[in-house]
Every structure is written in structure tokens, then in C-alpha cells.
């Protein structure tokens with residue numbers, strides 16, 4: 001059998017500096033660490049356990065002390081760089097498995113079993129990270145700890161404290177790791193033109209983009225689409241009362257959400273692990289379902305039971321389809337990254353621009369901190385651009401797009 005090698009790349013995909021178009025840039029970009037990132041479901045780490053989580057190639061030991069509190073330290077012992085995630089939790093401390101050096105939750109070395117005639121342990125510390133638990137998820141702040149208290153987590157009052165004495169909405173939570181870049185996942189969940197992939201479940205059936213607007217770091221979009229038209233799901237959605245012909249979505253950097261008629265919503269929190277791996281935490285939440293064939297709301301306990309079934313029979317299988325598709329896209333990109341990007345949805349390009357701009361802003365700030373701010377980076381149009389601190393957009397700024405980013409080929 002003859003093999004088509006003519007369009008394959010022998011080398012790995014380009015780095016950010018080597019990238020020659022927006023798609024290559026975004027697939028090489030990380031995410032700004034100065035945000036809170038969901039790193040694990042709280043229920044997966046029991047008191048006394050330690051696990052490794054990774055934020056953009058940076059291994060972190062996440063552990064839970066006996067009192068139930070979560071703590072996070074760099075996943076390396078200061079002694080010989082052994083991973084602390086193979087160690088043990090003792091009280092509120094983490095003990096390295098090799099020689100038993102013990103760290104408190106601030107990362108300070110507090111005990112060495114064998115001090116070689118020292119009266120006290122060496123004065124060393126490893127990095128600790130701010131951690132909090134919300135919505136059943138453990139959140140970690142991988143960036144500048146001083147910014148952690150300023151940066152808010154998304155509010156989801158519908159599932160914590162609904163208005164008007166309403167009961168918390170019904171939720172479905174799904175978490176999994178996907179062998180694809182985080183931008184492919186954000187593209188996937190925000191670009192409804194892949195209704196074909198879900199033709200069996202029909203969560204949405206067409207994608208006319210009627211509104212697209214980037215405000216600061218957030219890309220808002222509205223599609224005209226028929227939501228919840230599956231054979232079974234459509235019976236539980238009150239299509240008469242709700243406007244299920246429109247869906248609003250937003251890439252609210254670094255998170256993503258959707259809203260249908262203020263009653264069907266989701267949030268997606270991504271954890272970027274590396275260029276080809278992303279962990280995803282979805283929370284889907286629903287205000288009410290109706291009794292099939294009747295205009296009556298399902299009682300909450302029944303709705304919870306229906307959601308359990310819906311998760312197993314529709315939501316998780318549907319997300320599996322997305323996962324297969326984006327993992328195939330990653331494989332395709334690894335082989336054919338030099339192919340001309342053909343993008344038909346303008347929303348995808350806007351989201352990719354935000355991702356690249358935020359990542360470049362982070363790199364520029366790091367370079368300024370390290371005194372390398374005079375470095376020049378070659379832009380996509382071949383000109384050198386000064387990426388010094390003065391030009392770095394801050395995380396709250398809505399910086400003008402670098403001209404280089406506007407250079408993506410688009411099919412029309």
C-alpha cells in the first residue's frame with residue numbers, strides 16, 4: 001500500500017517563536033497562570049492522601065491533611081528532587097518518601113530525621129500554592145500568589161445559593177483528561193458547527209452565528225440553533241416555555257460557559273497540562289425539566305434521577321464523541337501542522353487571538369521580571385517587535401491585537 005507522506009511533517013509542531021500563523025501560535029500557547037484553575041474533584045482526594053496535579057508542565061503535589069484541608073506544594077523534595085506525591089501526609093505536613101524530610105503546608109522544611117549533627121533542619125523552603133475548594137472542585141492559583149486574593153472565581157449562584165428561595169438547580173458534573181491542546185477543546189465547545197458529530201444525540205442541530213463580540217478577554221457569541229432536540233431529551237425540555245432556538249456562549253478567559261433561555265447552562269474549567277494534554281471539569285446545571293407530554297415541572301428528586309440517567313446515556317457519551325474528535329484533531333495537527341489553516345467560524349479566530357495574547361502577555365511579564373525585556377520576538381509578518389514590559393498587556397487590560405495575529409488564512 002502506498003503511503004501519503006507528501007503532506008506530513010517530519011518534525012514536531014512549531015514553538016510559539018517558530019509559529020507562522022495564528023493556529024500554530026495558539027497550539028503552542030499555555031494559559032496565564034494568574035487565574036484560579038480547577039485541578040481535581042475534591043472527592044477524589046481523601047484526608048491523608050497526596051496526588052500529583054500538573055499546571056502547564058509544572059508538577060504540583062496536592063495533599064489533604066487529616067483535618068480535610070487541601071494544600072499544594074511544588075512536587076519535588078529540596079533534598080534530591082524526589083516527587084513528594086509519592087510521600088506521605090502526616091498531620092498538616094507532607095513527608096518525603098526517601099529520607100523523610102518533612103514540609104509544612106507553607107513549604108518550609110520543618111524536620112529532617114537525620115540531621116548529621118545539626119541542631120535543627122536546614123533552612124530551606126519549597127514553593128506553596130494558594131488553594132481553595134468550590135463547587136466540589138479544588139482550585140489552585142499557579143501564578144503570583146499576591147494576586148490570588150484579587151482574582152475571583154466564577155460565581156454560580158444557581159447551584160450554591162439561588163435567588164428567590166429557589167432550590168439549587170439540578171447538576172451533572174463530568175471530569176476527564178483529553179489528549180489535546182486546551183485551545184482545541186475551547187474551539188470545540190464554542191463552535192456549534194460540529195452538530196454533525198452529535199447527530200445521534202442532537203444537543204443542538206445547526207449553528208448560525210448571530211452575534212460575536214470580544215469584550216476585554218471575553219469572547220461572547222450567540223448562535224441560532226435548536227437546543228435539546230434529541231429523541232428523549234426533547235421530551236423533558238419545555239420547548240414551549242423556553243427559547244431553545246438560541247444559545248449564548250462565552251469564552252470567559254480562561255473558562256467557558258453557555259446559557260440557553262436562563263434555564264440550561266454549563267461551565268467548563270480547563271486545566272492546561274501541556275501542549276497535548278488538558279483536563280476538563282464540566283458543570284452542567286438545569287433549572288427544571290418537565291413531565292414528558294405534560295406542561296408540568298418534574299419534582300426535584302425525580303429530576304435528579306433523570307439527570308443521573310441523562311449523564312450516563314447522553315451527556316457523557318456526547319462528551320466522548322467530542323473527545324474522540326479533538327484527540328484526532330491533535331493527532332492530525334501533530335502530523336500536518338504546516339497545512340494552511342482553514343477556519344470558517346470567525347468565533348474560533350477571536351478566541352484563539354485572546355488565548356495567544358494572554359499567553360504572550362504572561363511571557364512578556366516574565367521576561368521583564370527576569371531582566372530579559374529587551375528581547376525581540378519576530379512577528380508573523382516578518383518584522384521584529386519589541387516585547388518589552390511596557391507593551392505587555394495586563395490581565396485586566398483589553399490590549400489591541402498585535403498586527404501579527406491578524407494574519408490567519410481563512411477560507412471563505
Ligand code: FES
Nearest residue numbers: 077079080096099
Ligand atoms: S530526597 Fe527527599 S528526603 Fe531525600
Ligand SMILES: [Fe+2]
Nearest residue numbers: 188194198322
Ligand atoms: Fe460537542
